[in-house]
Amino acid sequence: MTRLALLRHGHTAWNRAGQIQGRSDIPLDDEARRDLSQFSLPPEWADAELWSSPLHRARETAEIVARRTPLTAPELTEMNWGDWEGKRGIDLLAQPDSGFRHIEHWGWDYRAPGGESPRELWARLEPWVRARTADTVAVCHIGIMRVILAKAHGWDFDGEAPFKIKRNRLFVVDLETFEPQAEPVRLIREDAA
Template sequence: MIQLAIIRHGYTPWNQAGRIQGRTDIALEARAAKDLERFSLPAEWARADLMASPLQRAVQTARIIADRAPATDAALTEMDWGKWEGKHGLDLKQDHNSGFRDIEDWGWDYRPPEGESPADIWARLQPWVTGLKRNTVAVCHIGIMRVLLAKAHGWDFSGPAPFRIKRNWLFLIDVGERLTVGAPERVKLQERG
C-alpha cells in the first residue's frame, strides 16, 4: 500500500495577519524559514517522492525540510477563496451578510463567492492521489490537507473535525481503494543534529 504524508507550509506574513491567502503566491516569513531550518524529514520519509504545491511558500518549505527541490503539481495548489482572497477571516465572520461559515458548517458543497468548494478541491486532488506510485511527501496548504484528511477520516465537513492540523507534523494517509488514516496518524518532523 502507498502512503501519503502531507504537511502544511511554514508561516507567511498573511498567516500572521489572519488574512485569507488561498492562491496568492506569498513567500514564507523570514523568521518562519529560519525556524524551519531546525527540522528535517524523519529518516523513514527522507527517500520518499517529494511533491509540493507550486506556490512559493510550499516549495520553500519542501526545500528546507528535505534538502532538495520538490516536484510541483497544480492539484496541490491551495483552495480558491474567490472574492474573499486577502480579506481577514475575523472580519468576514463578524459580517453577518458575508455568507462566511466556520468549517464545521461547510458540508462538501460550501463555496466562497467565486471560489472553490471542498468537493471541487477533491475533484482535482483525486486523480493526483490515485496516480501516486510510491510513498510520497506532499508539502501543501491547510485547505488541501482538510480535504484529504476529511476523506481519510470519513468526515463530511459537518460538526467538529476529527483532526487538528498542526505545523511541523506529517499527517499520514494510506492510499488504497479509498483513503484511510495512517498508523501512526502523524509524525513530527525531526530536529536536526
C-alpha cells in the same frame, strides 16, 4: 503499502495576520525560514517522492525541510477563496451578510464568492492522489490537507473535525485503504537529533 504524507507549509505574513491566502502566492516570512531550517524529514521519509504546490510558500518549505527540490503539481495549489482572498476571516464573520462561516458548518458544497468548494477541490485532487505509486511527501496547504484528511476520516465538514492540522508534522494516509494513520509524524528537530 503506499503512503501519502501531507505537510503544511511554514508561516507567512498573511497567516500571522489572519488573512485568507488561497491561491495568492504569498512567500514564507523570515521567521518561518529560520524555524523550518531547524527541521528535516524523518529518516523513513527522507527518500520518498517529494512534491509540493507550485506556490512559493509550499515549494520553499519542501526545499528547506527535505534539502532538495520538489516536483510541483498544480493540483496541490491551495483552495480558491475567490473574493475572500486577502481578507481576514474574523472580519468576514463579523459581517452577517458575508456568507463566511466556520469549517464545522461548511458541508462539501460551501464556497467563497468566485471560489471553489471542498467537493470541487477533491475532484481536482483525486486523480493526482490516486496516481501515487510510491511513498510520497506532499508539501501543501491547509485546505488541501483538510479535503484529503476529510475523505480519509469520513468527515463531511459537519461538526468538529476528527483531526487538528499542526505545522511540522506529517499527516499520513495509506493509499491502498485510504485510512489515516492514527497520529501525525513529527519532523526531526536538528538540534535534538
